Amino acid sequence: MTIEKYSFFKAYNFTKLEMPFGNFYLCDKFCISELNEGIHFEWENIVEVFDKIQNFYGEGGKFAYISNRINHYSIDPSNWTKIEQSNFYPFASAIVIYNNSSYMNASIEKKFTNISIKRCMSLKQAIDWVENLKEFN
Template sequence: MRVEDSKYKDSYERKVVLDSGNYYFFKKFIVAENKTGIHFTWEVAKEVISLAYEHYGDDIQVTYISNRVNEYTLKAQDWLNFYKERHHLEAIAIVAYNKLGIMNVILEMVFNHIKFRKFNSLDDAINWVDSLDY
């Protein structure tokens, strides 16, 4: 379910529409809904990271929720660049609606060493984030 079709549609602080997708900034988390057919790379990620610092400030304490409502590809090893540049997330939640999405989650888990969970619904992911202490 897309953010705009959910009970959270009036809860976000900011929505940013980029060529790569829609990004919703909430108090404790960002929900990313990447567009169909894009290839999510480090270059795309840097734009989203810049927006996160702009929104939350330098001392970011936020979880990233990838709401995979569309099919797209990503370069999982680019997560290494994220950590190499000393960026930080409290946790990552992936909402996958099909088997391909689940396989991508398994691959991404290899490159992440923080709290990382897979969910079948946006609601479950947000409930998990709300339960985290940070």
């Protein structure tokens, strides 16, 4: 389910970033992505959205990234290596999975980076995990 339908959505002061390939919800500690059905999330898309995210968090801004995988789409798992090598990346990431194929994809992606990636069974679990990270306390 999209974050906008959760009862806790209004408790956060999100800035919604609408892109042709999906929506991104930015708040002070984390960013939640909801990519569109059937897209291939390419490196060029990542660069485009991360430029906008960097504008929001500022140079050297600290944030976690939550991928709310409500739709089926593809991504090259080696993009995690490129993200990690860039000068701006999340210090932690959570992937919300809703089926076995999402779990398998998240497990593969996890092998391509040193960024902490948590696989979660709900969006609430992902947000709770991020909010309790020692980097924010």
